[in-house]
Every structure is written in C-alpha cells, then in structure tokens.
Amino acid sequence: MEKNKISNFLTPDISYLLGLITGRGEIQYTKDVKKIIIDFEYKSMTAKALTKAFDQKLHIQTSLDPVIIRLQNMGINTQKVVSDKKISIALKWEQEDISWLFIKYLINDTRFSYHDFEIPSTIFEATDVNKKEFLRGIADVTGYVRYSNYQQFASNLPKRYRVYIEISNRNWLLPAQICQLQQGLGVATQTINYGHPNLRDPKNKKGGTFWAKEHQIKIFAEDFDTIGFYISHKNEALRELADNNKKNFIDRQLLCDGTISRRTTKPSHPDEKHSKLPKVIKEKHFDSFKEICKCAGCYLQT
Structure with a gap:
C-alpha cells in the first residue's frame, strides 16, 4: 500500500493558488492578521495579438471573478483590489486555520515573496493536472503573450511568436x-x-544596470497552448499566435537535454562582480544561458 504523500492532498485549486503565489505573491502578517497579496500587473492598457487588441484592465478584472470564487470555495477570505497599474487579490486569515498552515508549509515559511519563492517540491511529485494548474497560476501573473514577442531570422521569413514568463x-x-x-x-x-x-x-553598450531586468523564459506559443491561461485576453492572444505558428512552421522545439549545442564567446563584462548578482553566479562569466541554468541547479546538469 502506497504511503500518504503531501502531493496526494493537492487539488487543482490549491495547485493553481500556489502558482499564483510563487509568481507574484507576497506574505504579510502580524500576530493578528495573515495576508497573501497577489498582483496581476499590466505594462500598458492595451495588449495586441495579430488581429485583436485587448483592454488588459477589463479582461483581468473579469477573469479574476471565477478565480476569487475558487478561492472562496476553499474557505479563504478573498477580495479584489483595483488600482491604476495593477489588480491584486488579497487573501486574509484572522486565525491560523488548516488552509493557512498548509499553504505556509508548502511555500516554505522561511520565504515571504516572489523575489525568492521556489516551486514546492510537492508540485514535482504531483499529477500532471496539478502541475498544469500550478503553471497556469505562474503564467496568469507573470506571462506575456503579444505580437511583439517573436523570433525571426530574416525580414522575408515569418515570425514565430512566443510566450514570455517574466x-x-x-x-x-x-x-x-x-x-x-x-x-x-x-x-x-x-x-x-x-x-x-x-x-x-554583453558588449556593455547600454551602461548602468540595464541588464538587471526580469528573467524571461521564452516558449513558442504553439507549445504553451497545451498549458494556457485563465486570464481571458492572454488565452485569446495565445490561441491566435499559436495558430499562426502552426501554419508557418512544421518543426517543433525539442525538449532540452542539458547540452549546449551552440555557443558564442562573449567578452568579459565589468558587472560580472556586481552586488546585484547572487553568490552562486557572482564573479563568473557565461557564454550561454544553459551555463547559468547549471549554476541555478538545472536537473539535467547536476
């Protein structure tokens, strides 16, 4: 008989919530009140796909209504907070009930914000349904899918559109x-x-700490279409861009095997010792993103 594992107690709702928290969540609490704030940010009022343009604020607001119902059905006090540049979900506990303790345990109570959250180990042991829900949670708060996110090798060749997870x-x-x-x-x-x-x-042309921006995970739209979004305009844009890619490209992106197949030697950069870099990569030079992945614990390069 299989022993009980924490992953056996995961549900799609909990997995999705964990993804939201990992992507853009922040824990705030005193001895009386515990809160988790999850931000849904938008960089502009309008997002564009190929033939469609979306009012981001409106779509996020309406898409969050069923999300809030999901969380309330878990017994969590949940409210939507609307401001100019973002819409937030505020989860509130006045007592340390089982939902608070379970979530706190899963996200590791030594971390308090998306700046250092990691994927709970339990998620890697979960069912594919729960893994997908977790990734949708991450994507709903950190994913960008728009016309300007593409790969193109020459102006006379078609563009291949991508999802960016930032x-x-x-x-x-x-x-x-x-x-x-x-x-x-x-x-x-x-x-x-x-x-x-x-x-x-790499050539230190832009100066300052221009490089110290969000890490961008780039996935071709037709590949990410199997995961998708719950935020409506993101999913509509994804479908349109994925369909366009399928019409223009028959090759598929291969799964990574950890090897570096193409490497361009980059010049040394004075900021390789910068204080913004963590100890694990500080004072190191990288010619490929996969070399950074190795330092960050890539499971294929251990």
Whole structure:
C-alpha cells in the first residue's frame, strides 16, 4: 500500500493558488492578521495579438471573478483590489486555520515573496493536472503573450511568436525550476534570457544596470497552448499566435537535454562582480544561458 504523500492532498485549486503565489505573491502578517497579496500587473492598457487588441484592465478584472470564487470555495477570505497599474487579490486569515498552515508549509515559511519563492517540491511529485494548474497560476501573473514577442531570422521569413514568463531578477533559481516542470509535461523552453550582464548587455553598450531586468523564459506559443491561461485576453492572444505558428512552421522545439549545442564567446563584462548578482553566479562569466541554468541547479546538469 502506497504511503500518504503531501502531493496526494493537492487539488487543482490549491495547485493553481500556489502558482499564483510563487509568481507574484507576497506574505504579510502580524500576530493578528495573515495576508497573501497577489498582483496581476499590466505594462500598458492595451495588449495586441495579430488581429485583436485587448483592454488588459477589463479582461483581468473579469477573469479574476471565477478565480476569487475558487478561492472562496476553499474557505479563504478573498477580495479584489483595483488600482491604476495593477489588480491584486488579497487573501486574509484572522486565525491560523488548516488552509493557512498548509499553504505556509508548502511555500516554505522561511520565504515571504516572489523575489525568492521556489516551486514546492510537492508540485514535482504531483499529477500532471496539478502541475498544469500550478503553471497556469505562474503564467496568469507573470506571462506575456503579444505580437511583439517573436523570433525571426530574416525580414522575408515569418515570425514565430512566443510566450514570455517574466520572473523577478532577484530570483535566480525559479526559471530553471519552471523549465523542469514544463519539460515534465512535454512543453519545451525555447530559451531563458536571464537578467545577467553577459546575456542582456554583453558588449556593455547600454551602461548602468540595464541588464538587471526580469528573467524571461521564452516558449513558442504553439507549445504553451497545451498549458494556457485563465486570464481571458492572454488565452485569446495565445490561441491566435499559436495558430499562426502552426501554419508557418512544421518543426517543433525539442525538449532540452542539458547540452549546449551552440555557443558564442562573449567578452568579459565589468558587472560580472556586481552586488546585484547572487553568490552562486557572482564573479563568473557565461557564454550561454544553459551555463547559468547549471549554476541555478538545472536537473539535467547536476
């Protein structure tokens, strides 16, 4: 008889919530009140796909109504907070009930925000349904799918559109973990553009800390279509861009095997010793994003 595992107690609702928290959540609490704030940010009022344009604020607001119902059905006091640049969900506990303790345990109570959250180990042991719900949670708060996100090798060739998952620059471990979880579902990562000087500003032309931006996990739209979004305009844009890719490309992105097939030697950068870089990669030079993945604990390169 199989022993009980924490993953056996996961549900799609809990898995989705954990994804939201990992992507853009922050824990705030005093001895009287415990809160988790989850931000849904938008960089502009309008998002564009190929033939469609979306009012982001409106779509996020309406898409969050069923999300809030899901959380309330779990017995969690949940409210929507609307401001100019973002819409937030506020989860509130006045007592340490079982839902608070379970969530706190899963996300590791030594971490308090998306700047250092990691994927709970339980998620890697979960069913594919729960893994997919977790990734949808991550994507709903950190994913961008729009006309401007594409790969193109020449102006006379078609554009291949991508989903960008943008992770806090202070969180260097999460991108490789997301890649691992996706790979377990057969979804390939096309590349990871880490916010590192060797990758973002290799010739030091832009100066300052231009490179210290979000890490971007890039996935072709037709591959990410198997995961999708619950935020309506993101999913509509995804479908349109995925359909376009399928018409123009027959090759598929292969799953990563950890090897570096193409490497361009990059010049040394003075910011390789910058204080913004964590100890695990500080004072190291990288010619490929996969070299950073290895330092960040890539499961294929241990």
